[in-house]
Amino acid sequence: xxxxxKLVGLVSCISMSALAEAQELNVYSARKEALIKPLLxxxxxxxxxxxxxxxxxxxxxxxRLKSEGKYSPADILITTDVxxxxxxxxxGLTQAIQTDEFKDLISPNYIDPDNNWIGFTLRAxxxxxxxxxxxxxxxxxxxxxxxxxxxxxxxxRSSSNIYNQSLVAAMIxxxxxxQTQSWLNAFVKNFARTPKGGDRDQIKAVVAGQCxxxxxxxxxxxxxxxxxxxxxxxxxSKVKVIWPNQQxxxxxxxxxxxxxxxxxxxxxxxxxLVSFMLQEESxxxxxxxxxxxPLRSDVEQSVVLTTFGDFRAEDIDLSQxxxxxxxxxxxxxxxGWK
Amino acid sequence: MKTRLWREPWLWTVTxxxxxxxVPVLLIFSSIFIPQKALWQHxxxxxxxxxxxxxxxxxxxxxxxxxxxxxxxxxxxxxxxFSGRGALxxxxxxxxxxxxxxxxxxxxxxxxxxxxxxxxxxAFFNWTYHDYWFPDVRSVGGAILMLSLVLYPYVYMLGRTAxxxxxxxxYEASRSMGVSGFAYxxxxxxxxxxxxxxxxxxxxxxxxFADYGTVQYFGISTFTTGIFRTFNGLGNAIGAAQLAAVLxxxxxxxxxxxxxxxxxxxxxxxxxxxxxxxxxxxxxxxxFWAVVVCLIPVSLGFIVPCAQLIIWAAERATSQIDAxxxxxxxxxxxxxxxxxxxxxxxxxxFSYAKRLxxxxxxxxxxxxxxxxxxxxxxxxxxxxxxxxxxxxxxxxALTEAWFDTSVGLIFSGTLVALLxxxxxxxxxxxxxxxxxxxxxxxxxxxxxxxSMGLSSFxxxxxxxxxxxxxxxxxxxxxxxxxVLKELPATLILRPFNFNTLAVRTFELASEERLQDAAVxxxxxxxxxxxxxxxxxxxxxxTKHKSSSHA
Numbered sequence: 001x002x003x004x005x006k007l008v009g010l011v012s013c014i015s016m017s018a019l020a021e022a023q024e025l026n027v028y029s030a031r032k033e034a035l036i037k038p039l040l041x042x043x044x045x046x047x048x049x050x051x052x053x054x055x056x057x058x059x060x061x062x063x064r065l066k067s068e069g070k071y072s073p074a075d076i077l078i079t080t081d082v083x084x085x086x087x088x089x090x091x092g093l094t095q096a097i098q099t100d101e102f103k104d105l106i107s108p109n110y111i112d113p114d115n116n117w118i119g120f121t122l123r124a125x126x127x128x129x130x131x132x133x134x135x136x137x138x139x140x141x142x143x144x145x146x147x148x149x150x151x152x153x154x155x156x157r158s159s160s161n162i163y164n165q166s167l168v169a170a171m172i173x174x175x176x177x178x179q180t181q182s183w184l185n186a187f188v189k190n191f192a193r194t195p196k197g198g199d200r201d202q203i204k205a206v207v208a209g210q211c212x213x214x215x216x217x218x219x220x221x222x223x224x225x226x227x228x229x230x231x232x233x234x235x236x237s238k239v240k241v242i243w244p245n246q247q248x249x250x251x252x253x254x255x256x257x258x259x260x261x262x263x264x265x266x267x268x269x270x271x272x273l274v275s276f277m278l279q280e281e282s283x284x285x286x287x288x289x290x291x292x293x294p295l296r297s298d299v300e301q302s303v304v305l306t307t308f309g310d311f312r313a314e315d316i317d318l319s320q321x322x323x324x325x326x327x328x329x330x331x332x333x334x335x336g337w338k
Numbered sequence: 339m340k341t342r343l344w345r346e347p348w349l350w351t352v353t354x355x356x357x358x359x360x361v362p363v364l365l366i367f368s369s370i371f372i373p374q375k376a377l378w379q380h381x382x383x384x385x386x387x388x389x390x391x392x393x394x395x396x397x398x399x400x401x402x403x404x405x406x407x408x409x410x411x412x413x414x415x416x417x418x419x420f421s422g423r424g425a426l427x428x429x430x431x432x433x434x435x436x437x438x439x440x441x442x443x444x445x446x447x448x449x450x451x452x453x454x455x456x457x458x459x460x461a462f463f464n465w466t467y468h469d470y471w472f473p474d475v476r477s478v479g480g481a482i483l484m485l486s487l488v489l490y491p492y493v494y495m496l497g498r499t500a501x502x503x504x505x506x507x508x509y510e511a512s513r514s515m516g517v518s519g520f521a522y523x524x525x526x527x528x529x530x531x532x533x534x535x536x537x538x539x540x541x542x543x544x545x546x547f548a549d550y551g552t553v554q555y556f557g558i559s560t561f562t563t564g565i566f567r568t569f570n571g572l573g574n575a576i577g578a579a580q581l582a583a584v585l586x587x588x589x590x591x592x593x594x595x596x597x598x599x600x601x602x603x604x605x606x607x608x609x610x611x612x613x614x615x616x617x618x619x620x621x622x623x624x625x626f627w628a629v630v631v632c633l634i635p636v637s638l639g640f641i642v643p644c645a646q647l648i649i650w651a652a653e654r655a656t657s658q659i660d661a662x663x664x665x666x667x668x669x670x671x672x673x674x675x676x677x678x679x680x681x682x683x684x685x686x687x688f689s690y691a692k693r694l695x696x697x698x699x700x701x702x703x704x705x706x707x708x709x710x711x712x713x714x715x716x717x718x719x720x721x722x723x724x725x726x727x728x729x730x731x732x733x734x735a736l737t738e739a740w741f742d743t744s745v746g747l748i749f750s751g752t753l754v755a756l757l758x759x760x761x762x763x764x765x766x767x768x769x770x771x772x773x774x775x776x777x778x779x780x781x782x783x784x785x786x787x788x789s790m791g792l793s794s795f796x797x798x799x800x801x802x803x804x805x806x807x808x809x810x811x812x813x814x815x816x817x818x819x820x821v822l823k824e825l826p827a828t829l830i831l832r833p834f835n836f837n838t839l840a841v842r843t844f845e846l847a848s849e850e851r852l853q854d855a856a857v858x859x860x861x862x863x864x865x866x867x868x869x870x871x872x873x874x875x876x877x878x879x880t881k882h883k884s885s886s887h888a
Contacts, residue, residue, distance in 0.1 A: 026834060063575070064723060064830065160563065
C-alpha cells in the first residue's frame with residue numbers, strides 16, 4: 001500500500017510537470033462523453049491543444065471544483081443546463097470570458113450579463129401529444145394542463161429532473177410564485193402515473209396509450225425519429241409536438257454552455273475552446289448529431305427538428321432560471337410532484 | 339490479564355487506519371451541528387415521510403426475501419445430492435455479477451407499458467392501455483424484486499459455507515434423539531448457521547438502503563434519492579449530509595440488532611477433525627423439483643436479463659466496441675482488483691486486532707471504520723474529496739514555503755481518491771466475511787497452538803490461514819464485484835480521461851440509449867463472472883482438501 005501510494009505520488013508529480021509544458025486544456029463536463037468527445041477531438045486536431053476530460057453530474061463537478069480550490073486543474077466547466085452555470089458563478093468558481101466576438105452572432109439572453117458563462121446550444125421543452133386523442137385547440141398554453149379535462153392524462157418525469165426544475169423556475173420568473181404554485185397543485189393532480197423514467201419514456205407512454213400528453217425535450221423525440229431501429233422511428237411518428245404559449249410568452253427553452261474556471265491554469269486555451277464551440281462547423285455538428293438548436297442564427301437546425309415546426313422561445317434572463325431553481329423544487333415538493 | 343493498551347502496536351496501527359477511513363464519514367456526521375431548521379421543516383411537511391417509508395419497506399422486504407431465497411437454496415445445495423447440483427451450486431451465484439440498476443433497465447425495457455411484451459399483447463387482443471392489468475416494473479414492489487434478485491447470493495454464499503461445514507456429529511446426535519428432517523433444520527442447522535446467514539441478510543439490507551441507481555430509475559423517493567435532491571435541487575449540501583447521517587443511523591440500528599441477536603450465540607466450529615454431514619440423495623422426481631427451485635432465481639436474476647442484453651448488444655456491438663473499449667475493461671478490472679486487495683487486507687488487520695486485543699476502544703474504532711457501507715457512494719465521495727483536498731492544500735502550502743513551488747493535486751483527482759472511497763464504502767463487506775470466518779475458529783485452538791510454543795504469527799500461518807481461506811476468498815470476490823459495479827463515487831472522483839464500464843453503462847442508459855448501454859453492461863457481467871468461477875473452484879478445492887484431511 002505504502003509503495004503503491006509512493007508510486008502514485010511520483011507518477012502524478014511527473015505527469016504534472018510534464019503536462020505543464022505541453023499546450024493543454026482540462027475539461028470538466030456534465031455533457032456525456034459521447035456528446036462532447038468527438039468535438040473535443042476535432043478541437044485538438046485543429047488547435048494542437050491536447051484535451052483532458054472528466055465527465056460527471058454537474059453538481060458533483062461543481063463540488064469538486066470548489067473543494068480543489070486554487071489548485072484545481074480544471075480550465076473549463078461544460079454543463080447542459082443554465083442553472084448549473086449560474087450556480088458555479090454564484091459560488092465564485094468562474095471568471096469572465098471574452099465574449100465580444102460572439103455578441104453579433106448569438107442573442108444576449110444566452111450570455112451571462114457579467115460574461116461568466118456562455119451558451120453553446122439551445123433546447124426546447126414543448127408538449128407532445130397523441131393527436132387522435134387530443135383536441136389541439138384545447139391546448140395552446142402550458143397553463144391549460146392544470147384544467148380538469150386533463151385528469152389522469154399527463155406524463156412527465158420526476159421533479160428531481162433538472163429540466164423540470166428549470167421549467168418551473170422559468171414559470172416563477174414570469175408568472176410569480178403564487179400563480180406557479182396554484183398551477184402546480186392542479187397540474188400534479190392530472191398525472192396519469194407517478195413520475196418515472198426519462199423523456200423518451202414519457203413519449204413512449206403517450207404512444208402506448210397510458211397518457212395523452214407528455215412534456216419532453218425535442219432532441220429526445222428527434223433522436224427517436226432518426227433511430228436505427230424501425231419500431232422506435234414508428235413510435236416517434238405517432239406523436240405531435242405542440243408549442244405552448246406562442247401567443248404570449250413563448251415556449252420554455254434552456255441552454256447547454258460553459259464557464260471558464262476562476263483558477264484555470266490554461267485560460268487562453270479555454271477561451272479558444274469557447275470560440276471553437278461557437279464556430280459554424282461545431283454548431284452544425286451539434287445540430288446534426290444531437291438535434292439541439294444551434295445558438296447561431298446563421299446555422300441551420302437539423303432536418304428532423306424542422307418537421308416539428310418553428311416556435312417562439314421564452315425571452316427571459318436565463319440567470320433567473322438559475323437563481324430560482326431552489327424555489328422551484330420547494331414549490332414542486334409542496335404540490336406533491338414526486 | 340490486563341495489558342496497557344496504549345503500548346500496543348495493534349492499537350496504533352488500527353487507530354491510524356480507522357481514522358483515515360472514518361474521516362470522510364465523520365465529516366458527513368459533523369454536519370448535524372449546523373442547524374437547517376427551514377430545510378427540515380420543508381422536508382417534514384412534504385417529502386420526508388416518503389423517504390422513511392420507502393427506504394424502510396425496501397430494505398426490510400429485501401432482507402426478508404433474500405433470507406428466504408438464500409437460506410433455502412443454501413440448505414438445498416448443502417444438504418441434498420441431486421443431478422445438476424454441481425453446476426447449479428455456482429450458477430446460483432451468478433446474479434451477483436449483475437448490478438441492480440442494469441437489471442432494472444433490462445426488465446423495464448422488456449415489461450414496460452411501451453415494451454415489446456405489452457405492445458404485442460395490445461396488438462394481439464386489440465386492447466387499449468386501460469383494458470387490462472399488468473404489474474408495473476417501475477414500482478416499490480419492482481425495486482424490491484430487482485434488489486432481492488441480485489442480493490440473495492450474499493445470504494446463499496455465507497449460508498452454504500456454514501451449512502456444509504456443520505459437523506456430522508450434530509446430525510447423528512440429533513437423529514439419535516429423534517430429531518430429523520425439517521425439525522433438524524429449525525432446531526439445529528439453522529441456529530448454528532444463524533450468524534453467517536444474518537450477516538448475509540444484513541449486507542443485503544445495507545445494499546438496499548444505499549441503492550441509488552434502481553430507485554432513481556424507478557422514480558421512488560428514498561433517502562438516497564432525497565440526498566441527491568437536497569444536494570442538487572435545493573442546493574443544500576449540509577442538509578444532504580444530514581439526511582445521509584440519518585440513513586447511516588438506520589443502518590447502525592440494524593447492525594446493533596444483528597449483533598444483539600447473536601450475542602448469546604457463540605458456537606465455534608470444531609475444526610477439521612469432524613466428518614461433514616453426508617448429503618442425502620434425492621429421488622428423481624424430487625431432484626427435478628430441486629433443479630426447478632434452483633433455476634427460478636438464477637433465471638430471473640441472470641439468464642433472462644443476460645439474454646435480453648445480449649440481443650440488444652448484438653445489434654450495437656460494432657458501434658460500441660473499439661480500442662477504447664479494451665481500455666475501459668482494463669480500467670474497471672485493475673481498479674476492482676486493487677480495491678479488493680486493499681479492503682481485505684484492512685479487514686484482516688482489523689479483525690485480528692479485535693480478536694487478539696479485545697478492547698472497547700479498538701472495537702468501536704473498527705465499528706466506526708466499517709460504517710461506510712450504509713452510506714451512498716456519492717456522500718462518501720464528497721467526504722473523501724473534502725479530506726483529500728485539505729491534505730493536498732497542506733502539502734502545497736509546505737512545498738511552496740520550502741521549495742517555492744507547488745506540486746498541484748496529488749491525492750484528489752487521482753486513483754488514490756477512488757481507492758480511499760472504495761475502502762470506506764466496502765470495508766464492511768470484507769470485514770463481515772473475515773469475521774464470520776474467524777468466529778468459526780475456536781479460541782481454544784489458538785490457546786492449544788500457543789501452549790505448544792507457537793508464536794502468534796505461526797498460529798496464524800498454520801491454523802488460521804488454511805481455515806480462513808474460503809472466507810478471505812469470498813471477501814475478495816464480494817469487494818471485487820461491488821467495485822466493478824460501483825457508480826456514484828466513481829463518477830465523482832475519477833481522474834481525467836479515466837472511464838469504467840459502469841460509468842459508460844450509466845451514461846448511455848441515462849441518455850435512454852438502452853440498446854447501446856447493453857454492450858458495456860454485459861461486459862461488466864462477464865468480467866464479474868470470472869472471479870465468481872475462480873472462487874467456486876477454489877472453494878471446492880478447499881473442501882476436497884479438508885475432507886481428505888478427515
